[in-house]
Amino acid sequence: MQKILIVDDEDVLRMLIEDTLEDLEDVEIHTAENGVEALTRLTSDPYDLVILDYMMPEMTGIEVLGELNEELKNKTPIMMLTAKAQEMDRNRAREAGARYFMPKPFSPMELLQIVEGILSDKQ
Numbered sequence: 261m262q263k264i265l266i267v268d269d270e271d272v273l274r275m276l277i278e279d280t281l282e283d284l285e286d287v288e289i290h291t292a293e294n295g296v297e298a299l300t301r302l303t304s305d306p307y308d309l310v311i312l313d314y315m316m317p318e319m320t321g322i323e324v325l326g327e328l329n330e331e332l333k334n335k336t337p338i339m340m341l342t343a344k345a346q347e348m349d350r351n352r353a354r355e356a357g358a359r360y361f362m363p364k365p366f367s368p369m370e371l372l373q374i375v376e377g378i379l380s381d382k383q
Contacts, residue, residue, distance in 0.1 A: 262308040262379050263288045267298040267324070268341070269316040273364075277311060277341075280368040281375055295319025299327055307336055308382050309375065314342030314353065325356035333357035337378050341366070 264287060268274040274291050281289055290307070292298040295316055302310065302324075312321040321340055325333065337360065340353040345363035353361055360378065362371060 261286050261288050262382065263290060263306070264309045264311065264375070264379075265290045265292060265298065265301055265307045266311045267292045267295065267316075267321070268311075268313040269294055270313075273313075276368065277371065280372055284372075284376065284379070287379065295321065295324040298324050302328060302332065302336075309378055310336055310338045311341055311375075312338055312358070314340055314344050314349065321358075322352060322356045325353075325358065328357065330357075337382070339374070339378070 264281060266274055266277045266289065278289050278291060281287065290301060292301055296319055298312065312324060314321045325338065338358045339360035339362055340358040341362050341364060342349065343364040350361050360374065362374065
């Protein structure tokens with residue numbers, strides 16, 4: 261069973277992502293409402309994919325990545341999901357450890373296809 265962690269401070273968006281991915285076979289979906297909660301989950305439990313919002317109160321996605329050790333970032337694919345879609349933001353996310361980048365608004369079907377690809381590469 262593969263596990264995905266969805267981290268977003270917006271309830272509606274978190275539920276949309278969860279609903280989009282819920283039909284994936286052999287996938288367990290977990291959610292976190294902010295970066296602090298995400299760090300707690302990531303340091304206590306392994307995940308096969310993290311979908312992380314860039315802009316959140318308390319702790320941004322970039323700050324979350326800065327707190328994670330390199331080993332965890334190297335073995336856990338991280339997708340940054342954000343309305344900040346300029347090249348400088350993409351570069352900052354990549355430098356912090358995100359391997360994938362999806363701008364908001366996004367197509368649920370495109371998200372599903374990308375997530376399926378990421379998870380199949382991990383098997």
